[in-house]
Amino acid sequence: MTTTFPTWIFDGTAIPDPLGCGERAVRFLRALKHPKSPSKGKAFQLDPWQERIVRRIYGPRHPDGTRIVKTVVLLLPRGNRKTSLAAALALLHTLGPERVPSGEVVSAASDRDQARIAFREAWGIVRAHSHLAAPAVTHVVDSRHIIASARHGTTYHAISCDADRQHGGTPSFVLADELxxxxxxxxxxVLKSGLVKVKGSLLIVATTAGRGQENIAHDIVEDARKVARGEVVDPSILPILFEAGKDEDWRDEAVWHRVNPGLAHGYPDIEGLRQLAREGERRPGDREAFRQLNLNVWLDHSADPFVDMDVYDAGAAPVDLDALEGEPCWLGVDMSTTTDLTAVVACWRDGDGGYIVHPFFFCPADNLRARADRDGVPYPTWADEGFITPTPGNVVDYRAVEARIRELCGRFRVQEIAFDKAYAQPVMGPLNDDGLPVAILQLGWVTQSPALNELERAIVSHRFRHGGHPVLRWCFENVAIQTDPAGNRIMHKGKSRDRIDGAFATWMAISRAAAGDTGGSAFKSDEFTNDLLRWL
Structure with a gap:
């Protein structure tokens, strides 16, 4: 696969600058000062790799003189001074030659604290230069994180995503900080829709790597990767991606130097990185933080994942449900409280030791956007695309879950419907009354571990096909594993907000399909205790 590494930053190739706009931008940045600069006179430190980036953004032009680059995706590990560079570019559009009369420059961060960091960086650069700090040149409203050009009416505003904001803004420059x-x-x-109102607007995404795939940052970075690899041709997007591969040796200092371009100029501190690496060798959590924040390895949600999600993704080939209608099928049902996610997973055996699964998810339709904000995943999009069934109201309609199970029993040769007894009675009771093959799956270290091993074996051996269902993937991504002194394992959530319902229902379905493979239970004889039905 073609690398995403920005070799053009270091290879010395010519960067077109027909109108001199790239040179003009560099000259403005070099005229700035920085309060922490070690250079003589506190001159703003613009190192060669940073200068190349600036020239590549502002130099190339269309024949009509408009800038070719409209979006910059800068993926850079912590400590490489991306905040300083981003603040300087914001000032280039506020006080410098890229300004638009009465234009709006916005720096947007995840919260007020991060927004204030961005503002303080920009304000520190202004204050370090007596001419820029003069009242006739700039006006600052510290409490509102605003720097305004007194001469041109351009404003720089640092805002946070957790603050209320009107939809009427028309920014000419947006910095999406730590997306x-x-x-x-x-x-x-809101910001994206505002940018299209202004001709020649520019969006810069400056971020370190994150976790999980169910967020806007992953979508933007993944799209930039496609541009960098040449899979997508879009000259308006400039990918600048400094990231290590998941399989690279995180202790290799050559990797550190490749993905931290500032190391050649003394930042971040190499001894500090060595200390973090030594701590990471002793503590897995610190190791994962080092890989994410200092090497830009995009991680899964769980700090201790059940399986490598790249291996899991190998099973994303489409599942043809019509072709499975005559095959034995097992259902795993993980009921939730009435306000959370409920999962029904159908499982079929696939040859010798393989499995095919297809999930069905349910959640309340009311406040779907609020639920998305709470869990950090796109519930509305999943609902629109049919990956989740939102039931009317603010609680899960158990009748919809029951109806789907009955539909599956009518369409497929369902052998068993395995329930966790928690919250199961409203759905399980009516099915049992009608003679459908319901059963309770007893939970515990000894009963869960064998089926978990079977599920892991199938995934790792590429004998597990799931069709790439995004909600199921998210659930598996969140799974962490607990192990008892005897070596038995169970699933648990990696973080309190995470959902593993789909993975848990898959484990239940796999456990019954594995037992069906031998004509009987592969586990203890009391795993299914239908007498419990009378007590629920």
Missing amino acids: HAWKKRDMWD
């Missing part, structure tokens, strides 16, 4: 930390996309949509 991986944005918990919802409302502000992103």
Whole structure:
């Protein structure tokens, strides 16, 4: 696969600058000062790799003189001074030659604290230069994080995603700061829609790597990767991606230097990175933080994932449900409280030791956007695309879950319907009354571990096909594993907000399909205790 590494930053190739706009931008940045600069006179430090980036953004032009680059995706590990560079570029559009009369420059962050960091960086650069700080040149409203050009009416405003904002803004420049930390996309949509109102607007996404795939940052970075690899041709997007591969040795200092371009100029501190690496060798959580924040490895949600999600993704080939109608089928049902996610997973055996699964998810339709904000995943999009069934009201309609199970029993040769007894009675009771093959799956270390091993074996051996269902993937991504002193394992949530319902229902369905493979239970004889039905 073609690399996404920005080799053009270091290879010395010519960067077109027909109108001199790239040179003009570099000259403005070099005229700035920075309060922490070690250079003589506190001159703003613009190192060669940063200068190349600036020239590549502002130099190339269309024949009509408009800038070719409209979106910059800068994926850079912590400590490489992306905040300083981003603040300087914001000032280039506020006080410098890229300004638009009465234009609006916006720096948007995940919360007020991060927004204030961006503002303080820009304000520090202004204050370090007596000419820029003069009242006749700039006007600052510290409490509102605003820097305004007194001469041209241009304003720089640092805002946070958790603050209220009117939809009437028309920014000419937007910096999306640490996009991986944005918990919802409302502000992103507002700013993107505002940018198209202004000719020649520019969007810069400056972020470190995040976790999970169900967020706007992953979507933007993945699209930039496609542009970098040449899979998508879009000259308006400039991908600048400094990231290590998941399989690279995180202790290799050559990898550190490749993905941290500032190391050649003394930042971040190499001894500090060595200390973090030593701690990561002893503590898995610190190791994962080092890989994410200092090497830009985009991680799964769980710090201790059940399986490598790249291996899991190998099973994303489409599932043809029509072709499975004559095959034995097992259902796993993980009921939820009435306000959370309920999962029904159908499982079929696929040859020798393989499995095919297809999930069905249910959640309340009311406040779907609020639920998306809470869990950090696109519930509305999943609902629109048919991956989740929103039931009317603010609670899960158990009748819809029951109806789907009955539909599956009518369409497929369902052998068993396995329930966790928690919250199961409203759905399980009517099915049992009508003679459908319901059963309770007893939970515990000894009963869960064998089926978990079977599920893991199938995934790792590429004998597990799931059709790439995004909600099921998210659930598996969230799974972490607990192990008892005897070596038995169970699933649990990696973080309190995560959902693993689909993975848990898959484990239940796999457990029954595995037992069906031998004509009987592969586990203890009391795993299914139908007498419990009388006590629920």
